[in-house]
Amino acid sequence: MSSDAERVKEAIDIVSFIGKYVPLKRAGRNFKGLCPFHQETNPSFTVSPERQSWHCFGCNRGGDIFTFLMEKENLDFPEALKFLAQQASITLSRTSHELPGFKKTRLLEALTLAGRFYHYLLTQHKLGRPALEYLHQRQISNDSIKKFNLGYAPASWEVLGKFLLKRNFSPDELFNAGLIIKSKSRQNRQNWYDRFRQRIMFPLRDHLGRIVGFSGRALSDKQLPKYLNSPETPLFKKNKFLYGLYEGKDSIRKQDRVILVEGNVDIINAHQHEIDNVVAPLGTSFTENQIRLLKRFTNNFIVCFDSDAAGEKATIKTLELAQSHEVGLKVIQLTGGVDLDEVLKKDPESFKKQLQAPQEAFDYLIKKASARTDLKTARGKADFISFLFTFINQTPQQVVKSDYIKKIAEVLETDEANVAADLERIKKQRTTGIKSQGKSEEILPSKPKKSRHDKICELLFGLILLTPISLYTEEDYQLLLKRVNPDWFLSKIYQDLWVHLTKHLEEYKGINIDMLASQLPSSERQIIDLLLLKDSATIGDSEAFIKSLKGAVCELERSFLKLKLKQIIREIKSAETKENQEKIARLKKEAQEISKKLKNYPTV
Structure with a gap:
């Protein structure tokens, strides 16, 4: 991470920043809210002020303040860095501006300047008077012209391009911003010309207020097309943009x-x-x-x-x-x-x-279906249901679907079962042979399913991270730590983390989270970050904490023994097929010892 990014992260509190997007409530040492990246009813989105990080345990997304802004506002890292630096009134170093993503910044600067140029021509230059009169005839006020930064592109083929070239923008930058069109004509020694000519200009501002393109409205009805929009560029994607x-x-x-x-x-x-x-x-x-x-x-x-x-x-x-x-x-x-x-x-x-009482969508569709079909005929009733099928099929909630089926049954004066059967028939007809053409869905990042043993491991790690300072030197606490065998964790990453944790405890007589994180490899640091983001139980006094810790240690050993016993049983079955009597006898003896230990295992 660059020093600029570190300065920005130190200057902006992640809880306050994310809280502008997501209502957060304190939950122990962390804050929780509903995830802004997927639908949920129970909050699984957690923010850690201590680690200045976030994670959703529902969709498995997570990161720091930069990754949140990049996901939420569809920005790349340099854009996010610049945005947050402006929020924190931090001047970025030259090296940050040389990052690849800052090429977009040049395009944004060109578009911003073009917007000012067009607005000036409309509001203060004689070339824009016909366009200004047209807007006034359309009852668009001067305040609206200013609010939406409307402008005018004159009939000239190169006035905007020359204006921007004089301000150190290259033809390639203007082309990539969608402001000029490259020409192969030898008559045009510039090899380019302005894209927008003799049009009223509507700047296309994204939800952050940045001009990412333009929509030009023809002044004359004879001029085609009526509306000319910017082409697809690194900044402007038509299917992702909404005017206003x-x-x-x-x-x-x-x-x-x-x-x-x-x-x-x-x-x-x-x-x-x-x-x-x-x-x-x-x-x-x-x-x-x-x-x-x-x-x-x-x-x-x-x-x-x-x-x-x-x-x-x-x-x-x-x-x-x-x-x-x-x-x-x-x-x-x-x-x-x-x-x-x-x-x-x-x-x-x-x-x-x-606007005070808009019509429900399904009621609107029923009205349209009724107008298109003859409900007195069997064919008309079938067409009525077919017309409504797509909307109903797109409905994820079964209870809502049932309500729609009930409404259709009332209109058609038939049983709900008949309607449901017809909808199912249409579904089968439309999906047969065209399954590969189904609507694409956003796939959430895969969320690996954790075993019970892994959950016990994480419980123990979480308790260690929460240990009160007063307990680090107590004999009961030290004895519990020494009792744990790293082999019990099974996973090498957990085994390594345990070794690093206990070494850190011995050296610092406590847990210093930032110091610990700086000493760990990234794979182990991610585990620590996730554990700190999880809900932490309120332990109470030292005696209660030691009891909880002892319970976690015992549960870890018991889980290890159970898994080991299962493995031995599998090995016995494998040895029996090969008639290896010596190995069978040894494994059975080992299995008996583990079974006896589990049977006599003390309860906590």
Whole structure:
């Protein structure tokens, strides 16, 4: 780890930082909360102020403040380092800026400067007057223009490129930022030209407020395409981006719900009417990545797409996709206009009333299914169930599925068993022969299943780490430590850790966690970090602690003997097949001794 990273880690308390993302409650020496990286109802996400680390015992993710920010905000290490350094008012050294990830910083700087350039042309230069007049005609205020940093790209083929080249950006950097297009034409001696020309510019700011791209709206209806977006770049991935999230994320968190709309102008007009918990994709339907991004802020979605046929199709697709993510889904069907921008201009109060009581997603789908099918016919009823199948099949909670089946049965005036049977039939039809085409799911990191013996080992290690200072020199404590045979741990990593622990105890007459961690190899240090993050029992006085420690030692030896006995029995069976009588006799004698010892083993 670089010295810069160490300075940043020392300056920022991990509990306070993670607490901005996850509500944490003290649990002994640690803090606990619900994991932000997977769905859970019982908190298994633990933060250690002592080790300045975190770990989720549900999905097995963990690390330090850098890994948390990198996972949560989809950053690489240099980006996370720079972000946290700014939070701590720390100036990074030159060597840190030379890390590969800081190439992205150059692209961000180019995009930021481009945003200022476009905004200046729109608001202060005569070239931008037609665009500014157009925005005013669309009832977009100057305050909104400033809030969303709107701009204008003139008709010139090279004005932005030349502006940025004079500020020491290279053509390759501008190309990688999506600001210019390379040209093979010999007539163009520059071999490049500006990507955006004669367009109103909407900066695309990620949820951290960084400009990662642009969306350019044509000034003339004859100019195609109507909207031109930045290409895929190291910074901008269209299927992971949501317009308006940066401006609306605080409101989304506060209201605990988000409104999904279609267009950039819908977002801006909504903000002008004090509806700021809104986001929109860039001309596409919602994606898995966008849903996961939104779930960092809320689990309650209201779909409010355009009222035309394309909007209805996108609504149904989004509901079906989001249903598998266990979010609350509701729908607003726009009336009095095609899109939200038009509706808010005509009758904003009517929309706000709709917003107070949006329609449940399944009720919306039932209404659409009913309108598409003839429920008086057998074919129509079958089509009705088929239309609703995908949404129901994406529902993970069985109790909710049962409720949906009940509603369908009521509409069709039939038994719930019939509906359930039809749904199962459709499922079999759609999965036969196309299993390989099923929806991909996010796979959580594998969580190795620990044996009972390993858990006993960790219990003993955990108690040693918690030993009160006053007990280190007591005779009972020392006798228990000497009683433990490293062979009992079975695993070499546990055996080595035990040796290092006891050596550390003997040298320092106690446990100094930071000193101990610095002396251990990374594999053993990870075990220590995880043990410190686990719930620690309240031991009480010295006598109670010694009793708990003695119990753990005895349990470890007993577990070792049981496992050894099982191994000997397997060896006896193997020897019997080879008729090795001498080995059989020796093994049986050893097994009898262990059985006798286990039978007479004292209880604690």
